[in-house]
Amino acid sequence: MITFTVNGKQASADVPGDTPLLWVLRDTLGMTGTKFGCGAQLCGACTVHLDGQPVRSCGTPVSAAAGKKVTTIEGVAASAAGKKVQAAWAALDVPQCGYCQSGQIMSATALLTAKPKPTDADIDSAMAGNICRCGTYPRIRAAIHKAAGSKEA
Amino acid sequence: MSQLKNPSRRTFLKSGAAVGGGLVIGVSLPGMFNNAFAAADSSAINAWVRIGSDNSITILCARSEMGQGVVMALPTLVAEELEVDLNKVKVEFAPPGEVYINSMLGGQLTGGSTSVRDAWEKLRIAGAQARMMLVAAAAQEWGVDTAKCTARNGMVSGPKGKMAKYGQLAEAASKLPVPKDVVLKDPSKFRYVGKPLKRMDTAGKITGKTEFGIDVKLPGMLYASLAQCPVIGGKVVSFDAAKAKGMPGVKHVVQITDGVAVVADSWWQAKQARDAIDVKWDEGPNKALNSESVSAGLATAMSQPGAQIKQQGNVAEAMKTAAKTVQATYEMPFLSHSPLEPMNFTADVRKDSALLIGSIQFQQLAMGMASAITGLKPEQITIKTTFLGGGFGRRIDCDYMAQAVEISKTVGAPVKLVWTREDDMTHDFYRPISLTQMSGGLDASGKPVALSFKMSSPSVTARLFPPLVKDGVDPLMTEAILVPYDIPNQSVATVIHDTGLRVGYMRSVSHALNVFANESFIDEMAAAAGKDPYEYRLALLDKQPRFKNVLQLAAEKAGWGKPLPSGRARGIGLMEGYDTYMAQVAEVSVVDGAVKVHRVVVAVDLGRMVNPNIVEQQLESNIVFGLTALLYGDITLKDGRVQQSNFHEYKLLRMPECPKIEMHIVKSTEKPGGIGEPGMALLSPTVANAVFALTGKRLRKMPFRLA
Ligand code: FES
Numbered sequence: 131m132i133t134f135t136v137n138g139k140q141a142s143a144d145v146p147g148d149t150p151l152l153w154v155l156r157d158t159l160g161m162t163g164t165k166f167g168c169g170a171q172l173c174g175a176c177t178v179h180l181d182g183q184p185v186r187s188c189g190t191p192v193s194a195a196a197g198k199k200v201t202t203i204e205g206v207a208a209s210a211a212g213k214k215v216q217a218a219w220a221a222l223d224v225p226q227c228g229y230c231q232s233g234q235i236m237s238a239t240a241l242l243t244a245k246p247k248p249t250d251a252d253i254d255s256a257m258a259g260n261i262c263r264c265g266t267y268p269r270i271r272a273a274i275h276k277a278a279g280s281k282e283a
Numbered sequence: 284m285s286q287l288k289n290p291s292r293r294t295f296l297k298s299g300a301a302v303g304g305g306l307v308i309g310v311s312l313p314g315m316f317n318n319a320f321a322a323a324d325s326s327a328i329n330a331w332v333r334i335g336s337d338n339s340i341t342i343l344c345a346r347s348e349m350g351q352g353v354v355m356a357l358p359t360l361v362a363e364e365l366e367v368d369l370n371k372v373k374v375e376f377a378p379p380g381e382v383y384i385n386s387m388l389g390g391q392l393t394g395g396s397t398s399v400r401d402a403w404e405k406l407r408i409a410g411a412q413a414r415m416m417l418v419a420a421a422a423q424e425w426g427v428d429t430a431k432c433t434a435r436n437g438m439v440s441g442p443k444g445k446m447a448k449y450g451q452l453a454e455a456a457s458k459l460p461v462p463k464d465v466v467l468k469d470p471s472k473f474r475y476v477g478k479p480l481k482r483m484d485t486a487g488k489i490t491g492k493t494e495f496g497i498d499v500k501l502p503g504m505l506y507a508s509l510a511q512c513p514v515i516g517g518k519v520v521s522f523d524a525a526k527a528k529g530m531p532g533v534k535h536v537v538q539i540t541d542g543v544a545v546v547a548d549s550w551w552q553a554k555q556a557r558d559a560i561d562v563k564w565d566e567g568p569n570k571a572l573n574s575e576s577v578s579a580g581l582a583t584a585m586s587q588p589g590a591q592i593k594q595q596g597n598v599a600e601a602m603k604t605a606a607k608t609v610q611a612t613y614e615m616p617f618l619s620h621s622p623l624e625p626m627n628f629t630a631d632v633r634k635d636s637a638l639l640i641g642s643i644q645f646q647q648l649a650m651g652m653a654s655a656i657t658g659l660k661p662e663q664i665t666i667k668t669t670f671l672g673g674g675f676g677r678r679i680d681c682d683y684m685a686q687a688v689e690i691s692k693t694v695g696a697p698v699k700l701v702w703t704r705e706d707d708m709t710h711d712f713y714r715p716i717s718l719t720q721m722s723g724g725l726d727a728s729g730k731p732v733a734l735s736f737k738m739s740s741p742s743v744t745a746r747l748f749p750p751l752v753k754d755g756v757d758p759l760m761t762e763a764i765l766v767p768y769d770i771p772n773q774s775v776a777t778v779i780h781d782t783g784l785r786v787g788y789m790r791s792v793s794h795a796l797n798v799f800a801n802e803s804f805i806d807e808m809a810a811a812a813g814k815d816p817y818e819y820r821l822a823l824l825d826k827q828p829r830f831k832n833v834l835q836l837a838a839e840k841a842g843w844g845k846p847l848p849s850g851r852a853r854g855i856g857l858m859e860g861y862d863t864y865m866a867q868v869a870e871v872s873v874v875d876g877a878v879k880v881h882r883v884v885v886a887v888d889l890g891r892m893v894n895p896n897i898v899e900q901q902l903e904s905n906i907v908f909g910l911t912a913l914l915y916g917d918i919t920l921k922d923g924r925v926q927q928s929n930f931h932e933y934k935l936l937r938m939p940e941c942p943k944i945e946m947h948i949v950k951s952t953e954k955p956g957g958i959g960e961p962g963m964a965l966l967s968p969t970v971a972n973a974v975f976a977l978t979g980k981r982l983r984k985m986p987f988r989l990a
């Protein structure tokens with residue numbers, strides 16, 4: 131039995147420790163906001179925060195989360211940065227199909243937590259791991275600036 | 284069972300005919316459509332509108348939402364005439380039903396950038412009819428003339444301050460006859476249509492609440508992973524599942540038409556057990572396919588006469604007397620759709636019923652497939668469409684749905700089948716590869732006098748809707764094949780050549796292939812004439828005002844002809860697709876030997892719009908999609924296997940590579956054009972032309988490689 135917290139609540143999973151955190155979240159805990167896109171840490175759709183750091187949950191064994199704090203899209207609004215990011219995303223109507231957006235928002239929230247006023251270069255490097263097949267990149271960039279309150283928005 | 288899938292698909296896709304320029308895929312499925320909405324409660328005013336006694340208003344959306352915004356745009360059309368507050372409307376995806384058929388396509392199908400074009404009048408009429416019935420119900424109750432009553436904001440008001448909310452009138456209204464004479468609002472009175480409204484599906488998508496196919500959960504549901512032959516079309520000879528059966532959580536290992544499925548308590552368990560199965564495959568007729576032989580086959584096919592699409596004047600004669608001639612060959616590779624949500628599907632097949640839920644682009648095909656596999660009647664089958672995590676044409680096919688249905692039927696439990704990304708990339712229906720030979724003749728002044736176009740490419744339509752291919756012409760292979768330019772002698776021909784690898788419709792379909800060749804070639808002719816490529820095009824467009832207008836707009840906004848920093852250059856391109864006219868100017872440089880696109884200016888005339896916000900999203904989306912294709916897109920084959928397995932080998936554009944995109948939309952009262960697809964087709968020639976301007980090198984083969 132592996133225990134950790136998800137969005138502030140105690141959670142446990144009776145699965146082998148090498149099971150990816152992604153599938154524990156989605157299938158064991160029924161939290162489907164975190165998405166499966168590639169299973170190979172290439173697309174970022176599965177991004178969650180582990181003790182505040184963005185990680186690809188498809189490549190994170192659940193054993194690595196034992197005793198730690200996991201934050202997912204379902205709980206990201208609990209942080210000030212997460213709230214601002216979601217508000218900016220709504221204001222600029224970022225999503226198209228929406229499938230990558232949980233991961234985008236988790237990466238953007240981690241960026242703004244670490245760097246409240248990111249430059250375009252900061253955005254490029256923080257967001258490069260998140261693929262959007264629908265091409266919402268221009269709006270993601272604008273929304274991050276908007277969430278940061280900088281004038282590029 | 285093994286024979287089932289293809290023959291059944293053939294038998295239920297019957298007649299088809301091209302009618303009045305619009306393509307109609309006639310899909311006949313007798314008995315499947317029994318007034319889908321009749322079963323709904325008395326709150327159904329018609330097929331599109333349900334009003335509850337609590338005043339809740341639900342509008343049905345009969346097209347699949349895969350990012351393109353139909354879930355917003357289509358209800359907007361209904362709400363405009365229904366006179367309700369769009370912000371309070373709930374939207375549900377429609378079940379299969381005759382009334383929901385896309386009359387531009389002849390099936391309940393989302394594709395061809397037809398959603399708004401098909402719905403533009405139909406849904407406004409549906410909204411108006413529902414409103415008129417509500418008004419009539421109020422008038423009846425009050426014993427007054429309907430002319431004395433007006434509807435606004437979900438409420439009917441009548442003489443002497445009488446008021447009734449729609450919810451109070453719905454039941455009575457639903458029993459009234461459907462009005463025939465409907466007068467639609469004058470566009471100047473639109474409250475919602477044409478306004479840049481925010482999408483109502485955004486909230487769910489930024490909180491993780493939106494349900495995609497992959498998120499479906501049914502009581503008692505098991506999870507499946509399927510081993511398919513690495514060569515598409517191969518079959519199981521034998522398999523050893525001894526080890527897999529002993530693995531934790533594994534409930535069943537079953538053989539189906541397309542391979543061997545493991546069904547387990549969780550998907551991860553199913554996937555691990557699947558990896559532990561040793562399957563012997565008969566790799567089938569494609570086991571020796573490789574990219575070199577495919578290309579050679581296309582080249583050989585070029586020597587066939589093919590089907591003549593256009594013959595005007597005498598090209599051979601004109602070429603003989605031309606002052607200068609130009610020749611070029613263009614090549615496009617196979618592409619994978621790769622929507623970010625991998626293929627997946629949930630099915631619950633029982634003895635006398637079946638439930639299918641997931642990401643579907645073609646509800647009718649799904650129904651026909653399910654009925655053929657289960658032997659159930661359509662009225663015993665329920666189909667629910669979720670949000671799609673991208674589609675781009677991939678989810679028109681129903682191979683993954685058929686697999687889920689077969690697995691559920693075999694194990695007797697609800698099952699969710701989820702493909703890995705590797706499954707998805709190696710078992711796509713790929714965008715057709717193509718080879719196009721062009722030649723042109725110029726007179727002494729440089730004006731083009733002859734143009735010859737010949738393409739060889741596999742036909743998607745020949746696989747999916749064979750009756751639509753007539754006299755060797757696939758109408759979905761010849762889109763945008765004719766140039767808008769005034770050139771007196773023209774010959775245009777296509778050769779259908781099946782390479783063996785299965786092909787599917789992909790965003791912009793053949794526009795991408797044909798526009799790349801045509802817009803690159805007109806640029807080559809301009810260069811041969813020593814003329815500016817913008818001026819050269821412009822001089823040939825006197826009879827084409829909408830083309831001319833967008834071309835001028837793009838050039839002006841991009842600062843065509845104005846100096847650029849050194850190391851940068853511009854290219855230009857022009858097209859029509861889906862009744863939408865578009866020009867682009869791209870600004871490029873070469874960084875570390877690779878093409879870098881800095882800025883794309885798009886000018887577009889798509890007639891009337893439902894929602895300019897969504898139009899802009901789609902334009903942005905198309906630029907990114909097109910840039911992925913021209914920089915990276917390349918599906919190759921070796922020993923019958925697709926060699927790309929995941930995003931490290933089949934790259935998709937990422938944030939740092941995304942250019943600045945500037946959009947200029949022409950105000951227009953023309954009928955609406957489609958916007959989901961044309962932009963991606965045009966970007967490749969536009970960028971190739973810019974690279975030529977910068978380096979003098981012509982990029983005639985995609986993806987673009989400078990070395
Ligand atoms: S699913 Fe984890 S990075 Fe793609």
Ligand code: FES
Nearest residue numbers: 227228262263264
């Ligand atoms: S919104 Fe569709 S993949 Fe990003």
